[in-house]
Amino acid sequence: MKQLFIILFSTSLFACASPKVLDVSTAPEANFSQYKTFAFYEVTALGDTITEGFNDKVGYIKKAITAEMEQRQFKQVNNNADLLINIGIAIKLEVQTRETDWRTDGMMKYMGQRNYKWESKEIEVGRYRRGAFTLHLIDAAKNHMLWTATLRGSLPDDSTKLAAFANKSVQALFSKFPVQ
Secondary structure, three states, X not given: OHHHXXXXXXXXXXXXXXXXXXXXXXXXXXXXXXXXXXXXXXXXXXXXOOOOOHHHHHHHHHHHHHHHHHHOOOEEOOOOOOEEEEEEXXXXXXEEEEEOOOOOOOOOEEOOOOOEEOOOOEEEEEEEEEXXXXXXXXXXXXXEEEXXXXXXXXXXXXXXXXXXXXXXXXXXXXXXXXXX
């Protein structure tokens, strides 16, 4: 029981951990002072794992990106933007398991003729969603990527915390942006 508590406690700490920025790349010729406006590419979802409220969840990310861009003196427009922003999202359901132990999960089974057997099994102790989020900033006129960043982390189970998580994630990405 003590081991199960430790596993669940460490999982909850891991789930609350900050998202990690994995990769950031800026084109050598990127000069962001020549750009004034931005717009988003349309985000489309594929596959059978599209959740309810997908557009709302993507809206949290777009709102956080807009706030970061406007803080850096870029203006969002609907047409003829200088920069185009592409958002990539990949989410995977992870299953956390533990291996059974004869001391805590039952005794060995008697098979006859002084023959005992213990079989170790993997037991599911939790599920969580792990996601990767990639952001591309593209020069609209040249169709050339200027900046890209990727972030990975565990998503909160509570849907009321998604907006705060999106803000925290986007802030982590933009902390690596060349324009402060």
